[in-house]
Amino acid sequence: MTYSLGDWRRTHYSKNVDSKLKDETVTLMGWVHEIRDLGGIIFVLLRDRDGIIQITAPSKKISPELFEEIRKMKKESVVAFRGKVQGSNKAPGGVEIIPDKLKVLNESKLPLPLDPTEKVRAEIDTRLDSRFLDLRKPGVSAVFKIKSRMLHSVRLFLEDNGFIEVNTPKLVASATEGGTELFPITYFEREAFLGQSPQLYKQIMMSAGFDRVYEIAPIFRAEEHDTLRHLNEVISIDIESSFSNEKDVMNTLEKLVKTALNDVLEHCSDDLKLLDVDLQIPKGSFARIEYDEVVDLVNSKGVQMRHGEDLSRAAEKAIGEIMDDYYFVTGWPTDIKPFYVMPDENDPERSLAFDLMYKDLEISSGAMRVHKMDLLVERIKNQGLNPDSFERYLAAFEYGMPPHAGWGLGAERFTMCITGSNNIRETVLFPRDRRRLTP
Numbered sequence: 179m180t181y182s183l184g185d186w187r188r189t190h191y192s193k194n195v196d197s198k199l200k201d202e203t204v205t206l207m208g209w210v211h212e213i214r215d216l217g218g219i220i221f222v223l224l225r226d227r228d229g230i231i232q233i234t235a236p237s238k239k240i241s242p243e244l245f246e247e248i249r250k251m252k253k254e255s256v257v258a259f260r261g262k263v264q265g266s267n268k269a270p271g272g273v274e275i276i277p278d279k280l281k282v283l284n285e286s287k288l289p290l291p292l293d294p295t296e297k298v299r300a301e302i303d304t305r306l307d308s309r310f311l312d313l314r315k316p317g318v319s320a321v322f323k324i325k326s327r328m329l330h331s332v333r334l335f336l337e338d339n340g341f342i343e344v345n346t347p348k349l350v351a352s353a354t355e356g357g358t359e360l361f362p363i364t365y366f367e368r369e370a371f372l373g374q375s376p377q378l379y380k381q382i383m384m385s386a387g388f389d390r391v392y393e394i395a396p397i398f399r400a401e402e403h404d405t406l407r408h409l410n411e412v413i414s415i416d417i418e419s420s421f422s423n424e425k426d427v428m429n430t431l432e433k434l435v436k437t438a439l440n441d442v443l444e445h446c447s448d449d450l451k452l453l454d455v456d457l458q459i460p461k462g463s464f465a466r467i468e469y470d471e472v473v474d475l476v477n478s479k480g481v482q483m484r485h486g487e488d489l490s491r492a493a494e495k496a497i498g499e500i501m502d503d504y505y506f507v508t509g510w511p512t513d514i515k516p517f518y519v520m521p522d523e524n525d526p527e528r529s530l531a532f533d534l535m536y537k538d539l540e541i542s543s544g545a546m547r548v549h550k551m552d553l554l555v556e557r558i559k560n561q562g563l564n565p566d567s568f569e570r571y572l573a574a575f576e577y578g579m580p581p582h583a584g585w586g587l588g589a590e591r592f593t594m595c596i597t598g599s600n601n602i603r604e605t606v607l608f609p610r611d612r613r614r615l616t617p
């Protein structure tokens with residue numbers, strides 16, 4: 179038995195082996211998904227990143243040593259097979275491999291803490307504890323292939339639209355988003371925090387003259403509550419755009435969402451099928467509904483909501499039942515939005531902030547920003563914050579800050595919309611929630 183790769187290299191992934199390769203010799207590498215020993219013939223399902231292929235080992239056609247080696251193989255061991263492609267009307271995918279050499283690269287311990295064949299359903303906590311095994315399930319990894327494609331397409335879209343990628347610090351000195359708490363950390367002899375949002379930095383970049391920036395990076399929120407929509411670390415897709423208003427960046431967001439959906443539909447059809455998702459691309463423009471109207475609609479559904487309040491979970495559910503899949507909520511009360519949000523000139527109680535919703539899930543929020551220093555200082559004070567703690571941020575507004583707008587889109591929540599996951603944990607490799615810090 180050998181455990182070294184030597185000069186063996188994979189020639190094909192399972193999904194690339196088809197009847198066109200009949201009689202050719204291929205080298206496949208992966209994990210032993212299933213093994214069925216019928217005495218005179220052994221069937222092995224070999225799983226790699228992209229699928230599953232059948233290795234058929236009839237005792238009459240292969241050497242006794244190889245047959246014995248195959249018979250001894252354990253589930254989930256890492257193996258490499260060299261063999262000939264043969265058409266088969268019984269094997270999944272219409273082809274099978276008649277092996278001629280085998281390398282066992284690493285044996286798996288048995289019993290497994292979790293079965294990657296998806297035959298037995300496990301609880302989410304058990305799955306997350308053994309996430310490496312859980313992620314071997316095709317139906318679990320499909321979510322991450324879709325997320326990867328979505329992020330790729332978002333990046334391409336933003337680059338094509340003149341946005342420059344930036345990387346801002348995640349070790350920060352102050353809060354930006356009211357409502358959620360900060361994670362304090364020890365920064366040498368001082369206290370610092372994990373960044374809740376690149377908000378202040380992306381705005382400073384407008385004063386720096388970069389015009390359009392984006393960042394795709396982690397944000398940290400010390401959310402106490404344990405829900406299916408919140409985590410303590412998520413990826414935020416952020417943009418900021420100068421000489422633009424809230425409507426301009428809403429248009430950008432709408433185009434980005436549609437582009438990403440189309441792109442996933444085009445490139446991830448196998449993964450969508452695995453997840454049993456019939457991805458629909460919204461036709462026409464996203465609906466835009468005023469906050470005041472939302473309050474009335476929510477009340478009409480029998481859920482109590484007063485003007486000036488944020489949407490409760492019950493209110494989100496009520497409005498989600500009325501509206502189409504993707505829609506914007508605009509005209510939010512100024513008081514419940516962060517200090518950097520611009521109040522409406524004609525009606526300062528209302529702000530130029532918006533949320534993008536998917537059914538009952540908020541996936542993005544954004545706004546026209548305050549770019550005038552005096553108003554910004556007033557807004558900071560009104561929210562009970564101390565302008566002194568924002569000294570370096572405020573300086574950027576004193577020496578030529580253009581009007582600007584932007585938004586933040588939660589990558590995991592957007593992935594939930596695309597993949598139909600109802601638990602955000604399904605869209606993060608190693609989720610961080612109130613109770614979980616490992617693996």
Ligand code: AMO
Binds near residue numbers: 412543
């Ligand atoms: P907000 O706080 O609304 O806005 O966050 C933007 C988006 O990030 C996602 N998100 C989360 N997802 C899961 N769990 C969480 N705990 C969590 N927190 C946020 C959501 C949300 O819509 N600075 C502004 C953005 C801006 O105005 O540019 C901000 O951070 O999808």
